[in-house]
Amino acid sequence: xxxxLTDEQRALRDTVRSYLRDRFGPKQVRELYDDxxxxxxxxxxxxxxxxxxxxxxxxxxxxxxxxxxxxDAAVLAREMGAGTVPGPWLGxxxxxxxxxxxxxxxxxxxxxxxxxxxxxxxxxxxxxxGSSPTPAGAPATxxxxxxxxxxxFVEYACSADLLVVASDDGLFLVDPRGAxxxxxAQEALDRTTRLGSVTLxxxxxxxxxxxxxxxxxxxxxxAAVLVANDLVGIARKALTDTVDYxxxxxxxxxxxxxxxxxxxxxxxxxxxxxxxxxxxxxAAHAADVDAADRQLAASVAKSxxxxxxxxxxxxxxxxxxxxGYTWEHDAHFSFKRSKRLEPAYGDAAQHRERIAGLVIDAxxxxxxx
Amino acid sequence: xxxxxxEQDEQFRAEFRAWLxxxxxxxxxxxxxxxxxxxxxxxxxxxxxEAGKARAGFAGIQWPTEYGGRGGTPxxxxxxxxxMALANAPATVNALGLAFLGPTVMALGTEQQKKSIIAxxxxxxxxxxxxxxxxxAGSDLAALQMRAEPQGEDYLLNGQKIWTTNAMHGDRxxxxxxxxxxxxxxxxxxxxxxxxxxxxxxxxxxPLKQMTGESEFGEVFFTDATxxxxxxLGGEGNGWATAMLLLSYERGASAIAQYTEYHRQWEQVVxxxxxxxxxxxxxxxxxxxxxxxxGALVELECxxxxxxHVLTATAQGKDLGYEASMTKIMxxxxxxxxxxxxxxxxxxxxxxxxxxxxxxxxxxxxLAMWSRSCTIWGGSQQVQRNVVAExxxxxxx
Numbered sequence: 124x125x126x127x128l129t130d131e132q133r134a135l136r137d138t139v140r141s142y143l144r145d146r147f148g149p150k151q152v153r154e155l156y157d158d159x160x161x162x163x164x165x166x167x168x169x170x171x172x173x174x175x176x177x178x179x180x181x182x183x184x185x186x187x188x189x190x191x192x193x194x195d196a197a198v199l200a201r202e203m204g205a206g207t208v209p210g211p212w213l214g215x216x217x218x219x220x221x222x223x224x225x226x227x228x229x230x231x232x233x234x235x236x237x238x239x240x241x242x243x244x245x246x247x248x249x250x251x252x253g254s255s256p257t258p259a260g261a262p263a264t265x266x267x268x269x270x271x272x273x274x275x276f277v278e279y280a281c282s283a284d285l286l287v288v289a290s291d292d293g294l295f296l297v298d299p300r301g302a303x304x305x306x307x308a309q310e311a312l313d314r315t316t317r318l319g320s321v322t323l324x325x326x327x328x329x330x331x332x333x334x335x336x337x338x339x340x341x342x343x344x345x346a347a348v349l350v351a352n353d354l355v356g357i358a359r360k361a362l363t364d365t366v367d368y369x370x371x372x373x374x375x376x377x378x379x380x381x382x383x384x385x386x387x388x389x390x391x392x393x394x395x396x397x398x399x400x401x402x403x404x405x406a407a408h409a410a411d412v413d414a415a416d417r418q419l420a421a422s423v424a425k426s427x428x429x430x431x432x433x434x435x436x437x438x439x440x441x442x443x444x445x446x447g448y449t450w451e452h453d454a455h456f457s458f459k460r461s462k463r464l465e466p467a468y469g470d471a472a473q474h475r476e477r478i479a480g481l482v483i484d485a486x487x488x489x490x491x492x
Numbered sequence: 493x494x495x496x497x498x499e500q501d502e503q504f505r506a507e508f509r510a511w512l513x514x515x516x517x518x519x520x521x522x523x524x525x526x527x528x529x530x531x532x533x534x535x536x537x538x539x540x541x542e543a544g545k546a547r548a549g550f551a552g553i554q555w556p557t558e559y560g561g562r563g564g565t566p567x568x569x570x571x572x573x574x575x576m577a578l579a580n581a582p583a584t585v586n587a588l589g590l591a592f593l594g595p596t597v598m599a600l601g602t603e604q605q606k607k608s609i610i611a612x613x614x615x616x617x618x619x620x621x622x623x624x625x626x627x628x629a630g631s632d633l634a635a636l637q638m639r640a641e642p643q644g645e646d647y648l649l650n651g652q653k654i655w656t657t658n659a660m661h662g663d664r665x666x667x668x669x670x671x672x673x674x675x676x677x678x679x680x681x682x683x684x685x686x687x688x689x690x691x692x693x694x695x696x697x698x699p700l701k702q703m704t705g706e707s708e709f710g711e712v713f714f715t716d717a718t719x720x721x722x723x724x725l726g727g728e729g730n731g732w733a734t735a736m737l738l739l740s741y742e743r744g745a746s747a748i749a750q751y752t753e754y755h756r757q758w759e760q761v762v763x764x765x766x767x768x769x770x771x772x773x774x775x776x777x778x779x780x781x782x783x784x785x786x787g788a789l790v791e792l793e794c795x796x797x798x799x800x801h802v803l804t805a806t807a808q809g810k811d812l813g814y815e816a817s818m819t820k821i822m823x824x825x826x827x828x829x830x831x832x833x834x835x836x837x838x839x840x841x842x843x844x845x846x847x848x849x850x851x852x853x854x855x856x857x858x859l860a861m862w863s864r865s866c867t868i869w870g871g872s873q874q875v876q877r878n879v880v881a882e883x884x885x886x887x888x889x
Contacts, residue, residue: 426790
């Protein structure tokens with residue numbers, strides 16, 4: 124029984140963590156927040172993601188990738204969350220995953236090496252805003268290979284080189300600069316991302332032939348698991364920063380962290396964040412080994428991570444006092460990123476409803492253990 | 493990441509499961525069997541079954557063979573706990589002896605104590621009680637008032653212990669008592685742990701009726717009771733340190749047994765939700781109850797993952813230290829979540845002993861109430877939160 128990261132995974136985590144600490148810390152995040160003209164993709168950061176192989180984790184080795192698993196990608200996602208890192212990492216990874224899972228050999232050969240190297244930036248539109256995380260939530264319709272629909276809140280849509288769009292006929296590759304595609308930037312509260320609204324008006328798309336509903340569901344689950352890991356990264360960092368601050372902030376002649384009202388809240392958060400970390404880790408592993416309970420695990424992870432990150436980032440503001448409510452303090456980076464990711468690929472309630480569908484409505488499923 | 497157990501550990505699982513199949517009668521797995529027995533009859537049935545299990549070599553799984561244990565690994569102990577829960581086997585009658593006293597005696601006891609205590613504990617000839625809490629010393633254990641005065645070869649004990657599990661069935665009790673008055677501000681000084689025979693005229697146990705109507709705990713009164721001074725564990729005046737070591741043995745507990753037990757409780761709640769009507773459809777179709785049931789399952793699954801985390805660490809010989817307080821919070825809160833869902837699903841039917849379908853609710857309702865005790869005993873949730881905040885997160889006292 125080894126419920127822990129491997130030495131290699133820990134080394135990967137440490138490398139990403141130290142890179143971000145040294146090269147892309149809170150100061151750089153803040154520059155992005157204060158720069159109205161930025162496209163939200165700091166060039167040096169993006170270049171490093173490509174060079175370090177951090178876009179290539181899930182891409183098979185034959186396409187210049189690292190051929191690793193979702194748990195390895197989850198390790199990265201967690202550090203991205205902790206560092207409130209900007210850029211289309213997730214969109215690019217998910218486009219590559221869609222191609223890996225459902226694309227033809229030609230499609231894979233045409234795109235995967237460039238995606239792995241960061242030469243091509245990806246964006247995905249898999250769900251209508253507010254939809255439950257199932258293939259039925261696809262935002263586009265396909266008629267004779269032509270796609271139509273409005274895709275809202277698509278991360279980095281306007282800077283993407285390649286789009287993957289879910290439709291009522293599965294997944295399609297779309298050239299975002301092709302005829303019939305218009306992209307309008309949407310202002311985002313979380314300035315570590317950029318959102319766009321894409322309108323497709325009978326746009327020719329390239330269908331990913333393997334994209335059955337089961338496979339689209341798998342892709343949605345993988346997206347949810349990566350987001351869950353990002354969320355637990357945010358949550359742990361928010362809690363750690365808050366604990367550190369409350370150890371030193373003095374009121375009534377003593378550190379505020381010595382008051383039980385504060386202690387108990389932070390202790391409960393530690394319990395919750397620990398649970399969410401376990402769940403986000405297991406869900407990634409369950410996908411990698413195709414465990415019988417992988418869908419349940421994905422929904423457990425996403426719902427728990429969303430709830431806990433909401434609590435932790437809210438507590439970060441509260442237990443910093445007034446300074447936590449200011450633009451100057453970093454608390455709002457975490458809070459706003461959490462608000463973006465809590466509903467992404469199904470919010471906590473939607474995932475609980477999915478769990479009910481999986482376990483309460485179906486015959487009891489034996490879980491592992 | 494590899495969630496498989498070793499071949500040796502799985503072999504142990506197969507062996508123990510086969511033994512349970514052959515030696516745990518089906519009727520003993522059913523709540524109805526136990527409901528028909530008196531407290532005393534149920535206790536004796538459990539004791540005799542457990543003694544047979546010990547004779548078959550399935551006791552003291554992690555204890556050294558020289559003390560009658562099986563010499564197994566932490567993983568085997570977790571597998572044992574899991575299989576016991578999966579089989580719905582009767583809970584041990586000697587929980588406090590097995591979890592706490594045995595390991596402490598092995599660590600600190602004299603040779604004579606080891607010989608006289610360990611074997612009878614494992615085969616349930618001696619049922620052990622724990623005498624820590626007093627009416628004025630609950631969470632604040634160091635406030636204890638019980639006195640043990642030296643008198644010749646003995647101590648003379650006077651005082652009262654409370655919330656004593658198995659008080660009415662106990663043979664011996666390990667008590668914390670003051671052998672000398674507090675030394676100025678040092679409240680922890682002058683306390684000793686004494687191993688006292690409960691079958692003597694100076695010891696009187698009285699049952700306390702719990703909110704479930706059962707009396708699995710009680711009060712123990714000591715009036716000039718005696719205890720030979722050879723029966724001090726860990727040395728006179730070292731009682732506080734001995735008690736802290738004793739309580740630390742909870743740290744290795746992985747919570748897999750709790751997961752297994754509460755998951756079964758959850759499945760039963762879901763089965764009831766499918767049967768009960770709410771607004772013309774099954775309660776299991778009610779969107780709010782579905783959220784609550786699924787939310788409880790989320791906590792359960794997280795508890796299972798946490799048990800793997802604990803098992804991974806303990807199998808590597810790591811001491812999780814004060815993280816044990818976190819594990820306690822996790823399982824007791826999860827138990828509450830499942831119990832809360834049960835109460836919500838039943839609604840008014842929570843008041844009655846059974847449903848019109850013939851389903852008895854006695855066991856589940858007792859469990860739901862029992863979940864209210866688990867956030868109190870063994871260190872209340874509030875005490876555990878202090879421990880997590882101060883010892884794990886490092887917040888100042």
